Amino acid sequence: MDANNFRRSMLDRLASETHVTKLHAWFRLTSFPFEAVLPLVPKEGAIYDVGCGFGLFSYLLAKDSSKRRVIAYDPSLEKTRVARVLLAGLDNVTVFRPTDHFPRSRLRPKVVVILDVLYLLSPRKKRFLVRSIFSRLQRSGTVIIAIVPKEPSWRYVLSFLQELLVVKCLQWTTSRMNIINFETEEFLRRILSDCGFVAIQRHRLTAPFPFFHRHTLFVAKKL
Numbered sequence: 001m002d003a004n005n006f007r008r009s010m011l012d013r014l015a016s017e018t019h020v021t022k023l024h025a026w027f028r029l030t031s032f033p034f035e036a037v038l039p040l041v042p043k044e045g046a047i048y049d050v051g052c053g054f055g056l057f058s059y060l061l062a063k064d065s066s067k068r069r070v071i072a073y074d075p076s077l078e079k080t081r082v083a084r085v086l087l088a089g090l091d092n093v094t095v096f097r098p099t100d101h102f103p104r105s106r107l108r109p110k111v112v113v114i115l116d117v118l119y120l121l122s123p124r125k126k127r128f129l130v131r132s133i134f135s136r137l138q139r140s141g142t143v144i145i146a147i148v149p150k151e152p153s154w155r156y157v158l159s160f161l162q163e164l165l166v167v168k169c170l171q172w173t174t175s176r177m178n179i180i181n182f183e184t185e186e187f188l189r190r191i192l193s194d195c196g197f198v199a200i201q202r203h204r205l206t207a208p209f210p211f212f213h214r215h216t217l218f219v220a221k222k223l
């Protein structure tokens with residue numbers, strides 16, 4: 001599915017949602033290069049999308065290969081409600097909400113994807129999440145994490161101001177701690193390594209025109 005078809009199908013599926021939801025989803029779809037992440041995910045096996053938001057990437061994962069078993073999770077009840085609307089009819093994806101019982105013992109993921117979520121957590125929670133993912137992953141499993149790296153650049157300043165608007169003013173995004181806490185690439189590399197991940201690779205992602213965000217994708221393995 002090319003980028004335009006992907007965006008169109010997502011917005012069609014959200015046709016009955018509020019204008020705010022559609023605007024938020026449109027912004028996410030046009031500013032983040034989901035298609036660039038897709039080839040890094042194996043075509044089969046259990047894939048967790050942690051902090052799935054509206055489930056945009058979960059949709060792409062599930063639609064691209066029916067052999068993937070996608071588990072999407074987000075702590076926002078509203079986001080997961082919308083994700084269930086968006087993902088309706090896809091048999092290989094399940095959306096979990098904080099109120100659901102999560103069948104922990106059976107579902108060991110082959111890949112865990114976390115796209116633009118860590119900036120909402122404190123340093124201690126980031127470390128805790130990465131460590132929990134390490135312990136849940138299958139052997140030879142992979143974690144894929146997208147961040148906007150904290151760095152001295154106008155791109156970073158604009159990203160920070162955007163999140164100030166989205167998280168603090170509009171409250172479109174859930175931050176339980178009410179913080180915006182972007183991390184440097186070095187910080188993330190260090191916690192991945194401290195938690196036991198190896199073969200840590202870094203990829204630069206370019207935001208689609210005319211967006212300014214600089215995303216970095218970390219891909220790391222559990223032996």
Ligand SMILES: C[S@@+](CC[C@H](N)C(=O)[O-])C[C@H]1O[C@@H](n2cnc3c(N)ncnc32)[C@H](O)[C@@H]1O
Pocket residue numbers: 028032050051052053054055056057073074075076079114115116117120121173174175176
């Ligand atoms: C910028 S959105 C990204 C959503 C989605 N990953 C995407 O790429 O479209 C950040 C998401 O992280 C979720 N989130 C906030 N705190 C979280 C936590 N502690 N664990 C997992 N997700 C969290 C928010 O509810 C929100 O949906």
